[in-house]
Amino acid sequence: MPLAFFFVCYGRQYPIFMDTKPRPEKRKITLIILGLIIFIIALRIALPYVVLPYANKSLAKIKGYYGHLGDIDLALIS
Numbered sequence: 001m002p003l004a005f006f007f008v009c010y011g012r013q014y015p016i017f018m019d020t021k022p023r024p025e026k027r028k029i030t031l032i033i034l035g036l037i038i039f040i041i042a043l044r045i046a047l048p049y050v051v052l053p054y055a056n057k058s059l060a061k062i063k064g065y066y067g068h069l070g071d072i073d074l075a076l077i078s
Contacts, residue, residue: 048072 052072059065 044074044076047074 051074052069055072056068059068
């Protein structure tokens, strides 16, 4: 194996491809992306339960309108 594949770390030689420890920057970015994905999924699950009461209250304020919404379907991706 050529010497270009080795680097010196604490006086010992390790092959570059054997360095399996994740870099702190890479791990931080991965955790941020994972957190954003979880947040978006949680927001998508909770959104209908937040929008439905708001829409019913808005409709109740309209004079001459009687009725309510029973279900709201949201299409965030078209």
